[in-house]
Structure formats: C-alpha cells, structure tokens
Amino acid sequence: MTQTASRTLAERLQEFVGKPYGGPTVARDPVNEPMIRHLTDALGDRNPVYTDESFAKRSVHGGIVAPATSLQVWTMQGLVPRRSDGEDPQSRLMSMVDAEGYVGVVATNCEQIYHRYLRPGDLLTVSSEVESVTGPKTTGLGEGYFITTLQTYRDQSGEVVGEMRFRILKFKPSTPKPKKSDIPPPPRDSAFFWEGVEAGELRIQRCSSCGTLRHPPRPLCWKCRSKEWDFIVASGRGEVYSFVVHHRPEVPGRTHPFAVALVSLAEGTRIVGNVIDVDPSDVRIGMGVELVFADNERGRTLPQWRPAR
Numbered sequence: 001m002t003q004t005a006s007r008t009l010a011e012r013l014q015e016f017v018g019k020p021y022g023g024p025t026v027a028r029d030p031v032n033e034p035m036i037r038h039l040t041d042a043l044g045d046r047n048p049v050y051t052d053e054s055f056a057k058r059s060v061h062g063g064i065v066a067p068a069t070s071l072q073v074w075t076m077q078g079l080v081p082r083r084s085d086g087e088d089p090q091s092r093l094m095s096m097v098d099a100e101g102y103v104g105v106v107a108t109n110c111e112q113i114y115h116r117y118l119r120p121g122d123l124l125t126v127s128s129e130v131e132s133v134t135g136p137k138t139t140g141l142g143e144g145y146f147i148t149t150l151q152t153y154r155d156q157s158g159e160v161v162g163e164m165r166f167r168i169l170k171f172k173p174s175t176p177k178p179k180k181s182d183i184p185p186p187p188r189d190s191a192f193f194w195e196g197v198e199a200g201e202l203r204i205q206r207c208s209s210c211g212t213l214r215h216p217p218r219p220l221c222w223k224c225r226s227k228e229w230d231f232i233v234a235s236g237r238g239e240v241y242s243f244v245v246h247h248r249p250e251v252p253g254r255t256h257p258f259a260v261a262l263v264s265l266a267e268g269t270r271i272v273g274n275v276i277d278v279d280p281s282d283v284r285i286g287m288g289v290e291l292v293f294a295d296n297e298r299g300r301t302l303p304q305w306r307p308a309r
C-alpha cells in the first residue's frame with residue numbers, strides 16, 4: 001500500500017489548509033453605477049447615497065458608493081462557468097471528497113468584513129485560501145466535512161477592501177432507514193398480495209366467476225364484473241413485455257441507472273418490477289425473466305426479476 005492510499009481522507013484534507021484555494025480572479029467589470037442601480041432595485045434599498053450623485057456628494061462619502069453587501073457580487077463569474085482543467089486546488093479538493101461519497105453540499109455560514117466602501121471605478125481581485133477543514137462530523141444531513149474558505153478582496157492598488165469567510169458542509173447523503181410509518185398498511189384489496197410476498201409467493205388475483213387474472217389487485221372483474229375472487233400463486237416465470245432504464249432524477253439510495261420492466265407472467269397477466277442482476281443496457285423486450293424476492297433500498301422485500309437461468 002502506498003503512503004497516499006494509507007492516509008485517511010481527513011488527513012489528506014488537512015494538506016489544503018492555509019494554502020491557496022481559488023484565484024486570484026479579477027472582476028469582469030469595475031464597480032459601476034448601472035450595476036449598483038440594478039442591485040439596489042432588486043434589494044429594494046432606496047438609500048440615495050448609492051444612486052443620487054448630488055446627494056452622495058453632500059454625504060460623508062463625498063460621492064456614490066456601492067452597498068457594502070455587494071462585495072461578493074463584483075467578482076462573481078456570471079452564468080457561464082469558467083473552464084477548469086481539474087487540477088486547481090478547489091477541483092482537487094472537491095473530487096477528493098466526492099470520490100469518498102461526500103457528494104452532498106450545503107452552504108452553512110457566510111461572514112463578511114468590510115474595510116471600506118467600494119466606489120465606481122474600483123476593480124476588485126479576489127483570492128481565497130482554505131482556512132480550516134473539520135470532520136468527519138455527524139450531522140442531520142449525514143456524515144460530512146466542514147470546509148471553511150477565506151476570500152480576500154483587493155482593489156486595483158492591492159489594498160484589502162473586504163474579506164469573506166464561507167463555510168460549506170460536504171456530506172454523505174444518509175439513506176433513510178425504513179420506519180414502520182414509511183410503509184402504509186396495504187388496503188384490504190391487496191393485503192393478500194403482500195401477505196404472499198412475506199410468504200415468498202407471488203399471488204395473482206383471479207376472478208372466481210370467469211377465471212380472468214388481474215393485477216394490480218382490484219375489487220371488480222373487468223371482464224364479467226364479478227366481485228368474487230381468489231388468487232393463484234404464479235410460477236415466477238415470465239418475459240419482458242416492455243421496460244424503461246431509469247437514469248434521472250436520481251432516487252435516493254439507488255444505484256443508477258436501473259431497469260424497470262412490465263413483465264408478462266407465464267400465467268397471463270402483467271406486473272411491473274425491477275430487473276436486477278443484469279446490466280440495464282442488456283435488458284430486451286421478450287427476454288425471459290424469473291422471479292426473485294429481493295429487498296429494495298428501504299429494506300422492503302419486493303417481487304423483482306432477473307434473467308431466467
């Protein structure tokens with residue numbers, strides 16, 4: 001085992017602390033009055049010191065200034081993401097935690113320090129470093145690492161005009177544990193089906209009057225309208241009548257993609273179920289499948305299907 005592989009994620013993350021994380025990035029535009037107007041309009045801030053030149057001249061500022069809280073705005077990258085070769089510290093840190101399953105992200109804290117007001121014409125440059133990494137910690141969202149970065153904003157002469165501490169939690173989304181309350185009791189019409197699943201049987205409803213099979217369970221025969229029914233135990237042989245391969249949206253706790261099929265039972269009705277133990281791209285219409293009782297991601301046993309052996 002190499003030295004790198006033997007170190008824990010927590011140890012490897014500590015190597016980023018105190019080192020550059022992003023930038024220096026120069027703002028796309030200098031601080032300017034049109035953007036200040038858009039910002040104060042959006043915020044509903046009517047203070048004339050931001051927009052009224054003659055008022056601002058008479059104020060303590062001696063001219064128009066930008067709201068202090070606009071600090072971060074000026075160096076934002078806009079809607080088109082900057083290209084990265086994946087080798088910058090931020091990309092390396094993020095791929096390191098992602099690779100260990102900490103794929104969730106949520107911002108938890110933001111503190112800003114303003115050293116002076118910004119004025120039209122100021123051209124900001126931001127650079128950041130990793131201030132601290134703590135973890136793994138258990139949180140309500142799942143186990144994760146708190147990553148705090150310190151952004152330093154400088155003007156065109158190199159003077160520090162503001163700072164921002166930004167903390168995120170990178171977490172491993174926890175799989176919800178099955179709770180009794182998650183699984184509603186089956187309705188009366190389908191209780192026999194779920195009792196069958198518990199007993200390892202695939203029970204299919206049958207009209208007692210005309211013998212027609214039906215699934216999912218329902219109170220009335222679609223063919224003869226009889227309310228009388230019993231059930232058969234299916235052999236568990238069938239074939240794929242139709243299917244989908246699900247990629248997105250991601251279903252918590254599941255591995256993607258996965259295949260869901262409409263299976264024609266040998267006995268003559270159809271049932272929807274996951275197709276497992278096969279690469280989803282290998283599922284085909286007409287493929288022979290056999291029944292297997294397997295737990296889903298919430299720990300509930302379901303009739304599922306795998307290629308017939």
Ligand SMILES: [Zn+2]
Nearest residue numbers: 207210221224
């Ligand atoms: Zn019938």
